[in-house]
Amino acid sequence: xxxxxxxxxxxxxxxxxxxxxxxxxxxxxxxxxxxxxxxxxxxxxxxxxxxxxxxxxxxxxxxxxxxxxxxxxxxxxxxxxxxxxxxxxxxxxxxxxxxxxxxxxxxxxxxxxxxxxxxxxxxxxxxxxxxxxxxxxxxxxxxxxxxxxxxxxxxxxxxxxxxxxxxxxxxxxxxxxxxxxxxxxxxxxxxxxxxxxxxxxxxxxxxxxxxxxxxxxxxxxxxxxxxxxxxxxxxxxxxxxxxxxxxxxxxxxxxxxxxxxxxxxxxxxxxxxxxxxxxxxx
Amino acid sequence: xxxxxxxxxxxxxxxxxxxxxxxxxxxxxxxxxxxxxxxxxxxxxxxxxxxxxxxxxxxxxxxxxxxxxxxxxxxxxxxxxxxxxxxxxxxxxxxxxxxxxxxxxxxxxxxxxxxxxxxxxxxxxxxxxxxxxxxxxxxxxxxxxxxxxxxxxxxxxxxxxxxxxxxxxxxxxxxxxxxxxxxxxxxxxxxxxxxxxxxxxxxxxxxxxxxxxxxxxxxxxxxxxxxxxxxxxxxxxxxxxxxxxxxxxxxxxxxxxxxxxxxxxxxxxxxxxxxxxxxxxxxxxxxxxxxxxxxxxxxxxxxxxxxxxxxxxxxxxxxxxxxxxxxxxxxxxxxxxxxxxxxxxxxxxxxxxxxxxxxxxxxxxxxxxxxxxxxxxxxxxxxxxxxxxxxxxxxxxxxxxxxxxxxxxx
Numbered sequence: 001x002x003x004x005x006x007x008x009x010x011x012x013x014x015x016x017x018x019x020x021x022x023x024x025x026x027x028x029x030x031x032x033x034x035x036x037x038x039x040x041x042x043x044x045x046x047x048x049x050x051x052x053x054x055x056x057x058x059x060x061x062x063x064x065x066x067x068x069x070x071x072x073x074x075x076x077x078x079x080x081x082x083x084x085x086x087x088x089x090x091x092x093x094x095x096x097x098x099x100x101x102x103x104x105x106x107x108x109x110x111x112x113x114x115x116x117x118x119x120x121x122x123x124x125x126x127x128x129x130x131x132x133x134x135x136x137x138x139x140x141x142x143x144x145x146x147x148x149x150x151x152x153x154x155x156x157x158x159x160x161x162x163x164x165x166x167x168x169x170x171x172x173x174x175x176x177x178x179x180x181x182x183x184x185x186x187x188x189x190x191x192x193x194x195x196x197x198x199x200x201x202x203x204x205x206x207x208x209x210x211x212x213x214x215x216x217x218x219x220x221x222x223x224x225x226x227x228x229x230x231x232x233x234x235x236x237x238x239x240x241x242x243x244x245x246x247x248x249x250x251x252x253x254x255x256x257x258x259x260x261x262x263x264x265x266x267x268x269x270x271x272x273x274x275x276x277x278x279x280x281x282x
Numbered sequence: 283x284x285x286x287x288x289x290x291x292x293x294x295x296x297x298x299x300x301x302x303x304x305x306x307x308x309x310x311x312x313x314x315x316x317x318x319x320x321x322x323x324x325x326x327x328x329x330x331x332x333x334x335x336x337x338x339x340x341x342x343x344x345x346x347x348x349x350x351x352x353x354x355x356x357x358x359x360x361x362x363x364x365x366x367x368x369x370x371x372x373x374x375x376x377x378x379x380x381x382x383x384x385x386x387x388x389x390x391x392x393x394x395x396x397x398x399x400x401x402x403x404x405x406x407x408x409x410x411x412x413x414x415x416x417x418x419x420x421x422x423x424x425x426x427x428x429x430x431x432x433x434x435x436x437x438x439x440x441x442x443x444x445x446x447x448x449x450x451x452x453x454x455x456x457x458x459x460x461x462x463x464x465x466x467x468x469x470x471x472x473x474x475x476x477x478x479x480x481x482x483x484x485x486x487x488x489x490x491x492x493x494x495x496x497x498x499x500x501x502x503x504x505x506x507x508x509x510x511x512x513x514x515x516x517x518x519x520x521x522x523x524x525x526x527x528x529x530x531x532x533x534x535x536x537x538x539x540x541x542x543x544x545x546x547x548x549x550x551x552x553x554x555x556x557x558x559x560x561x562x563x564x565x566x567x568x569x570x571x572x573x574x575x576x577x578x579x580x581x582x583x584x585x586x587x588x589x590x591x592x593x594x595x596x597x598x599x600x601x602x603x604x605x606x607x608x609x610x611x612x613x614x615x616x617x618x619x620x621x622x623x624x625x626x627x628x629x630x631x632x633x634x635x636x637x638x639x640x641x642x643x644x645x646x647x648x649x650x651x652x653x654x655x656x657x658x659x660x661x662x663x664x665x666x667x668x669x670x671x672x673x674x675x676x677x678x679x680x681x682x683x684x685x686x687x688x689x690x691x692x
Binding site: 073076078079098099102103105106107111113117119120121130131133134135177181 | 287298597598600601602603604605606607608609611685686689
């Protein structure tokens with residue numbers, strides 16, 4: 001059980017730490033995922049090993065069909081790996097049943113989606129309260145939701161409906177909803193994908209702020225190299241394997257850098273990721 | 283997530299689609315309304331008929347000829363005036379208080395230009411005491427009228443109005459029954475109740491007159507036949523004893539050796555009441571079943587709309603699951619939504635049924651339509667059950683959705 005400490009299973013697992021002594025939030029070991037599509041076996045993940053430590057800001061990149069979405073679903077406790085281990089902040093997710101997965105999603109993970117996924121005709125405050133409805137220790141829901149909305153700069157728009165908010169503001173409501181349960185990490189799937197440049201920048205700034213000021217572990221899944229360059233570390237996936245995993249040497253600060261031209265962007269990405277020696281990571 | 287929260291959530295979701303919710307509810311509203319209204323109508327009819335029987339008089343038994351179970355029509359010895367006299371003998375039948383033989387003739391009754399073909403009842407003076415029904419003007423048939431087969435008649439109020447017009451005192455006037463002149467000697471009291479058959483539409487003549495002057499009634503053993511005999515027992519507690527005495531006397535008089543040769547039937551008021559009660563009870567059940575079908579249809583409507591709702595809200599369900607809702611949370615949410623729909627519909631339906639019963643009572647003065655607590659309880663329970671029954675499938679579909687697919691649903 002992941003609710004309450006008393007019944008936690010005693011395992012021999014010890015949380016790995018990085019050079020700075022930060023504990024691993026995500027620790028997946030040789031994870032595979034095989035889908036059965038009729039007669040065809042689709043190997044979406046073919047042995048992925050990855051550690052993400054507390055306070056990191058990571059972007060997972062990769063073309064369509066690279067296994068990026070599958071990895072995100074597993075990291076988000078929405079799906080279970082076919083084989084391999086997944087420890088989330090020291091808890092063995094790969095052994096959890098549906099009920100436990102729901103509790104893990106509720107308590108340890110905050111989701112942010114490309115299309116916001118806000119409820120229609122529901123005020124910002126109620127949107128943010130939603131995860132607390134399903135929480136075992138909801139506390140004062142209204143106060144916690146209010147605090148989360150203030151943290152994303154929407155303290156003045158508590159009672160606005162999604163239809164009364166701009167795209168950037170809607171995504172900020174979604175971020176507040178992800179924050180409200182004080183999760184171990186935020187998992188964001190193309191969080192700026194549906195936004196214009198200005199709103200995208202606004203949302204990126206919020207994420208950077210949360211990461212810098214609160215040490216919120218954040219994982220982006222994105223296509224967009226410009227967005228990825230705002231993070232500290234980029235993991236490149238292809239054909240179900242990690243082909244590159246590198247620190248971003250000079251992370252961009254949201255709002256300070258201009259989005260580069262398409263051409264320059266492509267060159268950057270070739271230089272920074274695809275040219276990396278692949279053997280190093282397999 | 284607590285229940286109150288779920289109910290609030292469900293109401294919010296239903297209010298988000300007001301027209302659709304209202305239309306969905308309509309099926310249940312009509313179904314429950316129909317159940318309440320029709321059941322109260324059926325019960326009203328039952329009570330009305332029971333009252334009619336009670337108004338016949340107290341502690342009554344009815345004796346009439348019937349074909350014995352072991353024989354044909356030829357084996358029937360009809361009831362006669364002599365049988366009636368024997369039943370009136372207090373030594374033979376101590377539990378019998380009064381005996382009223384009756385012989386009815388279908389005849390043309392006319393006065394001036396008005397005439398009608400109707401039932402003319404030949405009765406004896408004791409009839410008025412057995413039925414507890416007396417003339418308001420003039421007098422009833424007396425013993426001398428019987429002895430002389432007098433051409434005298436006592437009219438019911440409706441017959442008097444039909445023949446002489448409203449408000450005219452018919453006493454002393456002459457009417458013609460099958461072209462024979464009769465003197466009107468009395469006008470009966472108005473009997474209440476005019477739902478099915480008008481009791482006031484009646485003409486009484488001396489039984490001997492009916493047997494001899496209006497027809498030639500068949501005779502048996504030198505005594506005229508009667509149509510049936512109404513008997514009043516001494517008290518309610520002696521009804522059974524009276525029935526036994528009547529049977530014993532008639533068995534002996536008709537020379538019956540075996541029970542299955544009995545050529546008469548003794549029925550008490552309660553027997554009649556229970557037979558009629560069975561019929562009206564069936565009527566009530568029949569009406570309830572019809573109304574139940576509309577409830578069923580309403581329930582299917584609920585299921586249909588809930589399935590649509592689940593499909594429409596697939597992404598919402600995916601999101602809820604992503605933020606930690608479990609199977610049970612989603613199941614409960616949608617189940618409560620359908621139960622809130624049906625229970626609200628049920629409550630409105632009870633109100634409507636109540637209204638229909640009130641209007642019905644006002645329109646038909648003889649029927650008092652009451653909505654019983656039982657009917658309300660039944661309607662509420664049934665509408666809740668319908669909500670659960672027809673809601674469980676859509677709700678479990680919603681709860682079983684895979685969050686990954688649900689989030690990606692377009």
